[in-house]
Amino acid sequence: MADWQVVTGGITAPKGFKAAGIAAGLKPSGVKDLTLIISETEAIAAGVFTTSQVRAACVDYCRQRLQEKASAKAIMCNAGQANAATGEQGWQDAILSAELLAQELNISPNAILLASTGVIGQRIKMDALQAAIPQLVASASVEGGKDAAKSIMTTDLVPKEIALETTIEDRPVRIGGIAKGSGMIHPNMATMLSFITCDAAVATHLWQDMLKRAVDKSFNQITVDGDTSTNDTVIALANGESRTTAITEMNKNAQKLEAMLTEVCQYLAKAIARDGEGATCLIEVQVTGASDRKAASVVAKTIAGSSLVKSAVFGRDPNWGRIAAAAGRAGVNFHQDELQIKLGDLVLMENGQPLEFDRQVASNYLKQAAAGAYLKDDTVLISVCIGNGSGTSTAWGCDLTYKYVEINAEYTT
Amino acid sequence: MADWQVVTGGITAPKGFKAAGIAAGLKPSGVKDLTLIISETEAIAAGVFTTSQVRAACVDYCRQRLQEKASAKAIMCNAGQANAATGEQGWQDAILSAELLAQELNISPNAILLASTGVIGQRIKMDALQAAIPQLVASASVEGGKDAAKSIMTTDLVPKEIALETTIEDRPVRIGGIAKGSGMIHPNMATMLSFITCDAAVATHLWQDMLKRAVDKSFNQITVDGDTSTNDTVIALANGESRTTAITEMNKNAQKLEAMLTEVCQYLAKAIARDGEGATCLIEVQVTGASDRKAASVVAKTIAGSSLVKSAVFGRDPNWGRIAAAAGRAGVNFHQDELQIKLGDLVLMENGQPLEFDRQVASNYLKQAAAGAYLKDDTVLISVCIGNGSGTSTAWGCDLTYKYVEINAEYTT
Structure with a gap:
């Protein structure tokens, strides 16, 4: 406590x-x-x-x-x-x-x-x-x-x-x-x-x-x-x-x-x-099972920073494939057959393979989490386990929206 | 030839x-x-x-x-x-x-x-x-x-x-x-x-x-x-x-x-x-003056991949500060007082300091380059020199647009 x-x-x-x-x-x-x-x-x-x-x-x-x-x-x-x-x-x-x-x-x-x-x-x-x-x-x-x-x-x-x-x-x-x-x-x-x-x-x-x-x-x-x-x-x-x-x-x-x-x-x-530019919610990425904290941190930040993951969260789309792909390209070694991915409490991928899950339920989790229904703040929780190591880390990001592009493409003289 | x-x-x-x-x-x-x-x-x-x-x-x-x-x-x-x-x-x-x-x-x-x-x-x-x-x-x-x-x-x-x-x-x-x-x-x-x-x-x-x-x-x-x-x-x-x-x-x-x-x-x-998702033009980033090709490549890719640089090009905004910032965070050592940044043939920054330039002329370059007026294809050229080294590299990217977000936030069942 x-x-x-x-x-x-x-x-x-x-x-x-x-x-x-x-x-x-x-x-x-x-x-x-x-x-x-x-x-x-x-x-x-x-x-x-x-x-x-x-x-x-x-x-x-x-x-x-x-x-x-x-x-x-x-x-x-x-x-x-x-x-x-x-x-x-x-x-x-x-x-x-x-x-x-x-x-x-x-x-x-x-x-x-x-x-x-x-x-x-x-x-x-x-x-x-x-x-x-x-x-x-x-x-x-x-x-x-x-x-x-x-x-x-x-x-x-x-x-x-x-x-x-x-x-x-x-x-x-x-x-x-x-x-x-x-x-x-x-x-x-x-x-x-x-x-x-x-x-x-x-x-x-x-x-x-x-x-x-x-x-x-x-x-x-x-x-x-x-x-x-x-x-x-x-x-x-x-x-x-x-x-x-x-x-x-x-x-x-x-x-x-x-x-x-x-x-x-x-x-x-x-x-x-x-408060990220144009964001509608906070994304929290918890990575566990890495060889050390540094490795976990790299994977967590890569997922939180992925434009595709961020866009999917904006679309309230439980797109675990993008999360897996972002983890895979982070530059950290792991065995893909040990990968587990969760959205809130929903397990979407286990042992590196997709599980049968109700897309509507998963999308509803995203909608409700982004609206603050679970954690009393507007946080979408993505949990990723990449192995048996003791390294853990949490990273935070936000979704990618039209508004972000609008803010940053605005031409002011 | x-x-x-x-x-x-x-x-x-x-x-x-x-x-x-x-x-x-x-x-x-x-x-x-x-x-x-x-x-x-x-x-x-x-x-x-x-x-x-x-x-x-x-x-x-x-x-x-x-x-x-x-x-x-x-x-x-x-x-x-x-x-x-x-x-x-x-x-x-x-x-x-x-x-x-x-x-x-x-x-x-x-x-x-x-x-x-x-x-x-x-x-x-x-x-x-x-x-x-x-x-x-x-x-x-x-x-x-x-x-x-x-x-x-x-x-x-x-x-x-x-x-x-x-x-x-x-x-x-x-x-x-x-x-x-x-x-x-x-x-x-x-x-x-x-x-x-x-x-x-x-x-x-x-x-x-x-x-x-x-x-x-x-x-x-x-x-x-x-x-x-x-x-x-x-x-x-x-x-x-x-x-x-x-x-x-x-x-x-x-x-x-x-x-x-x-x-x-x-x-x-x-x-x-x-043909990048939602892109309206190609961005070519040429980096020179690095210690070796690898260092030049990292800087070039960091600039070409920066969401802020990409959004600015979409807005046809000659935002050299974002280019300088992206170069600076690439993880490659250089002296900021040797930095030179060009958009097409226009020098925007020299010896690490902004030059007086006509924003309208620079914005017009972006508009015309993106429309294919200069190189006979829709290419915006960003040239960055980071020192006296012989390392050079070119990277390519595209601008970041509303359409990119739309494509990737689309929820399909």
């Missing part, structure tokens, strides 16, 4: 964090587009970033900052301009952004981390940013979590936030998180972003390792369209304000904290997949 | 080959669904097959046959049932199919190769097949190339065939080819198939090596939806009927033959991509 409960407040639920989201005029539409997250005290900071060879200036900036010093007091994120493929000038803009915020907060620029999301090739509107920073800092509050969740959005349909609470040494410890992303949206509204706050006291190297593992089981397991962005960023701050004893080794408390961190990441990752 | 000319006749253009395509009642629609290609004399046979872990019985059958003996007299291909995921019974059906045809042709079953395309999980309708074999054999003729090209089709919109002729020792030498494929089509009309005939005299090991290299530069460089099928097969026969001296080493004549074989494969591969 889960050792935590959901609490309100999102990113500002953990002690000692404030946030703000304001309209700074970076986006032409005039919506909220500038976000700030502040920790009252310097927090341990961990980050996981895009592996793309084409990276935004803020990604290189954060990687460098965190290498020098794995702590931070504030994260600022602008929407509207990705500041990717902007060369030396983009790099100077990133440095200046941090300096301007540092000045206003009266702290060192080294304590600031940055993120951007928006159009690739466009620099941040520095004049608008500079003018907005005083108001941004002034409006930061412990009630600001919701504003922060909104102001990082681009074409997301819904804000994505969560906060969980557990108990360590009889004291409440919380993790809050926000995220954005629903594809790499036209015109290049790049990016999956997530910011996580925590008031536990934890050693730097443990926190970075925990984040890496949690991201591997969550954000790295979602696929909307297979396109990794130039700006993908997950930053997690832990400021110790819960006043629990510092966790310095992988003991029971550490495991508890990591489990809760993983849950926060998975909740946000699933929220991103569900 | 190309050292060959196009001739008519397709798969039966080379000397000593006959073909047939008849309606055997395997498909409910009553269209042509059974194909035969015969060489008068035993031909050298080379094959390249799907690398999927889930494979059709015919694929395992051909691999085994070719390992025993790299020659054949006939290829039979059924459409309608893929005979994949059909277990031991499917294997027995494949063996029986070869025996029935061998009996009718009065040759050894070991001289027969098989292919299937159709619904995964369905066995071949053996009664219909058996009843049709006499008519199939009787109707084989040197004029049968066109029928063969038609009878291997599933949801392909157009038949795909070509024949080229060159001169070796002052004698005409020909290669003919047919292919099918336009995605893995609902309900699992699996497969890319290609059959190639040649009347050159060539040593077995050279022919297999030539085919492997030609496939790597053609069929392995196309992507419609990223879904590899359970039945993918390329078989090439060479029967020596041109009566030229046998090619036994990689001399000038061998190079000439391989260049022509590669051209046949590339023509058919491009025809498949252009």
